[in-house]
C-alpha cells in the first residue's frame with residue numbers, strides 16, 4: 001500500500017480491496033453487513049455529536065464523552081442534485097441533509113434515488129448504507145457511508 005493512499009480494507013466478497021473516504025467516521029461493513037456511524041455522546045448533558053468529539057461544546061465537559069453507534073434511519077430534511085461536481089465525483093447525484101433521531105443533522109450523498117424528483121421526497125425515511133461515491137486519480141472507486149431511500153416497512 002502506498003503511503004499517500006487512504007486506508008484500504010479487506011473484503012471477503014466482491015472486490016478484494018476498498019478505498020474508504022472517511023474511515024474513522026463509521027464502522028465499516030464486513031461482507032453483507034451495513035455500516036454504522038460512530039458518534040459520541042456526553043455522559044454529563046446527553047448531547048450527541050457526529051463526527052466524534054472529545055469535548056462537549058455544550059457543557060464543556062472533557063472527560064465524559066463516550067462513543068455511541070448512531071441510528072441507521074433518518075429523515076431527509078432537504079436535498080439538491082449536483083450537476084457540476086468536484087473532481088472525481090460523477091454527476092448527477094443527490095446530496096442531502098439527513099436528520100437522525102438523536103437530533104443530529106448531517107450532509108450525505110443520497111444514492112439509489114433516480115429519477116431524483118420521483119424518488120426523493122422531503123421528510124421521507126432514509127437508511128444508512130455504504131457505496132462508491134467517487135473515483136480517485138488511479139481510477140479506483142472510493143467508498144463512503146451514504147444514505148438511500150429506506151427499504152424497511154413502517
Ligand SMILES: [Zn+2]
Nearest residue numbers: 042045056059
Ligand atoms: Zn455535555
